[in-house]
Amino acid sequence: MSHRMFPKEEYILKGHAACPGCGATLLLRHVLKALGPNTYLVIPACCTSVIAGPHPRSAFKVPVLHIAFAASAAAASGMIEALDKLGKPANVVVWAGDGGTVDIGIQALSGAAERGHNIIYICYDNEAYMNTGIQKSGSTPYKAWTTTTPTGNVSFKKDVPSIMVSHRVPIVATINPAYPNDIYEKLRKAQGIKDGLKYIHAFSPCPPGWRYDSSLTVKIARLAVETGIWVLYEVDHGKFRLTGPSKNLLDKDKRKPVKEYLKLQGRFAHLREEDIEEIQRLVDAQWESIAKLLKEQE
Amino acid sequence: MAGKERLLLTGNYAAAYAARDADVDVVSAYPITPQTTVIEKIADFIASGELNAKFVRVESEHSAMAALIGASSVGARTFTATSAHGLLYMYEVVWWASGARLPIVMGLVTRALGPPWSIWSEHADFYTMRDSGWNLFFASNAQEVYDLLLISYGVSENQEVILPSCVGWDAFEVSHTYEPVSVLGREEASRFLPPKGSFKPSLSSEEPGSLGNLAYPPEYLDIRHTMRQASDKVLGVFREAAVRYAKLTGRDYSGMYECYRCEDADTIIVGMGSIMGEAYRAVDNLRDEDMKVGALKLWVYRPFPYEELYKAVQNVDTIVTVSRSSVFGSMSPIGLDFASLIASRGLDAKIADYVAGVGGMDVYAEDFVGMVKDAHKNTGRNVWWVR
Ligand SMILES: Cc1ncc(C[n+]2csc(CCOP(=O)(O)OP(=O)(O)O)c2C)c(N)n1
Ligand code: SF4
Numbered sequence: 001m002s003h004r005m006f007p008k009e010e011y012i013l014k015g016h017a018a019c020p021g022c023g024a025t026l027l028l029r030h031v032l033k034a035l036g037p038n039t040y041l042v043i044p045a046c047c048t049s050v051i052a053g054p055h056p057r058s059a060f061k062v063p064v065l066h067i068a069f070a071a072s073a074a075a076a077s078g079m080i081e082a083l084d085k086l087g088k089p090a091n092v093v094v095w096a097g098d099g100g101t102v103d104i105g106i107q108a109l110s111g112a113a114e115r116g117h118n119i120i121y122i123c124y125d126n127e128a129y130m131n132t133g134i135q136k137s138g139s140t141p142y143k144a145w146t147t148t149t150p151t152g153n154v155s156f157k158k159d160v161p162s163i164m165v166s167h168r169v170p171i172v173a174t175i176n177p178a179y180p181n182d183i184y185e186k187l188r189k190a191q192g193i194k195d196g197l198k199y200i201h202a203f204s205p206c207p208p209g210w211r212y213d214s215s216l217t218v219k220i221a222r223l224a225v226e227t228g229i230w231v232l233y234e235v236d237h238g239k240f241r242l243t244g245p246s247k248n249l250l251d252k253d254k255r256k257p258v259k260e261y262l263k264l265q266g267r268f269a270h271l272r273e274e275d276i277e278e279i280q281r282l283v284d285a286q287w288e289s290i291a292k293l294l295k296e297q298e
Numbered sequence: 299m300a301g302k303e304r305l306l307l308t309g310n311y312a313a314a315y316a317a318r319d320a321d322v323d324v325v326s327a328y329p330i331t332p333q334t335t336v337i338e339k340i341a342d343f344i345a346s347g348e349l350n351a352k353f354v355r356v357e358s359e360h361s362a363m364a365a366l367i368g369a370s371s372v373g374a375r376t377f378t379a380t381s382a383h384g385l386l387y388m389y390e391v392v393w394w395a396s397g398a399r400l401p402i403v404m405g406l407v408t409r410a411l412g413p414p415w416s417i418w419s420e421h422a423d424f425y426t427m428r429d430s431g432w433n434l435f436f437a438s439n440a441q442e443v444y445d446l447l448l449i450s451y452g453v454s455e456n457q458e459v460i461l462p463s464c465v466g467w468d469a470f471e472v473s474h475t476y477e478p479v480s481v482l483g484r485e486e487a488s489r490f491l492p493p494k495g496s497f498k499p500s501l502s503s504e505e506p507g508s509l510g511n512l513a514y515p516p517e518y519l520d521i522r523h524t525m526r527q528a529s530d531k532v533l534g535v536f537r538e539a540a541v542r543y544a545k546l547t548g549r550d551y552s553g554m555y556e557c558y559r560c561e562d563a564d565t566i567i568v569g570m571g572s573i574m575g576e577a578y579r580a581v582d583n584l585r586d587e588d589m590k591v592g593a594l595k596l597w598v599y600r601p602f603p604y605e606e607l608y609k610a611v612q613n614v615d616t617i618v619t620v621s622r623s624s625v626f627g628s629m630s631p632i633g634l635d636f637a638s639l640i641a642s643r644g645l646d647a648k649i650a651d652y653v654a655g656v657g658g659m660d661v662y663a664e665d666f667v668g669m670v671k672d673a674h675k676n677t678g679r680n681v682w683w684v685r
Binding site for chain 1: 323324326351352354355356357358360361362363364365366367368369370371372373374376390391394495501502503505506507508509510511512513514517521
């Protein structure tokens, strides 16, 4: 796949405070390139509150409302209504971590989705509370180490995209920093749909949190898709479809073993062979449900 | 002169009329007794086309205030109303609104906090906002609700201030009691209010900047200090706005409080809200007994009008402070405020501090008479709970 000609304009400026190899920053860079300068970001407490850099400067070349942890979707609702009332059309985009989305912010997100507000809500999912030092969130994968699950997480990752689908929002999609073209297409599409909330769930590798070398971010992101642990898809007005390389992974033989993905990350270093097998079974089962869903949709 | 229209309104409807006449752009609210009729009436105004505003029907009070933060940050005129548990649920973002310097206006129908559940009036909820940087006003009847809300926009959106304002009024005694209220109508109100869009929005895609990002201690201190300086300008801006409002309506709040029969008083009762009507009656009764008593009803609570109140208490021997709030472990809020006034001005008036009207208990003139007589006996206690 050829790399799309992204706009040259950068909206994330030099001097931002992200860790080297931060997946979230890579994602946001492409998201903003896709959406352009008439974009208002609403950011709750999360790593990006720090990445933005300290007052009085801002590392983002778009207006940013920093807001309390649980409040981002509601603040975005008020903002889009105000911009509409004042006759200033713009993109209003929530950029929130997984904790701020699947845990403390889910009520406000659910409310904004139900109200059908014209906002793009992006959850960058680094699978733990990173800002506060790698604690388990509702999005932490089964068995993963965090500082509050020192022997591995016993619960399963919350499937918030499905919860959003059940809100009947026009668009639910996943993105991954290893696939910028896919990001571009999905964001441009979301931008064009005004009658409802567009929910984007983004895979967001995090070197310090996942315990891997910062040079491996894109490799890990790609392996997440190739092993089938992370599925690239879109649910457009209720209709599910696989996108990008995930389209070709329905056949188990096409998928790499999950072990290749897990073994690069310190957060999974404690896994025993049978744990890895169990995770493999869970991933395979997930793909079986996808195959079933696609059949039913035909 | 005076309102164009005189209507029979409850305090809550008066609040809705104020939002209508302020021509607000965005309203967001979540229902809680006894605030509900405020937002129902606003919904009616929007549905009938009398008010062209967006109503964000949120799923919680936290989201209501957050929605207004989002709306106000891009320049919209905003309104919400809540009560008790609603205020506490939104508490985090209440501080966010003032810290972000947004001219949001909120009505607070004061109600006791649970447990045990109570829907009746008490001001504990109002006092939780004391140090938040919001301008705090208190209305004791429906007319004052309407007037103080309109004046709030004049204060909050003043470029020297740009801080949110909250007007409190008592559950049921004010919120649900019908009284004649003069309302200005939108056109007349617009002659008083700052022009729409006159405050500079914090956020704009034409001039990208950020609101609320991380600040290291020196910058944090600087931002808070600037906020304090803005807050210090509020009373002057309030006075000026209230004078203009008085010219338009004949109703004058520029004194920041109302002092009833205070001229030669050696004792004054101080409080706020609907119970002050009975305090005025008590003053009449005590004057009949040749006691030199007056009563002072606060309209402006924060910033605390030290200078103005000094004028009222400088020649007084006894100040009977009455707070409608359960209070534990210290003097009552109004007692503390007046203690600080007296200490800072080197006065030697005695403070007799009372808590009354908790959980919606009625407070009658006889109760105030009892407080005054009790205060003169000087029993050496700090706070009295009445009834
Ligand atoms: C009400 C509240 N509780 C807790 C916090 C502390 N806090 C700040 S950021 C954060 C973690 C954010 O995690 P996530 O949303 O996953 O984003 P990430 O840091 O991983 O980017 C927490 C717990 C807070 N700011 N506000
Ligand atoms: S901790 Fe992780 S998510 Fe946060 S800035 Fe660093 S790499 Fe990015």
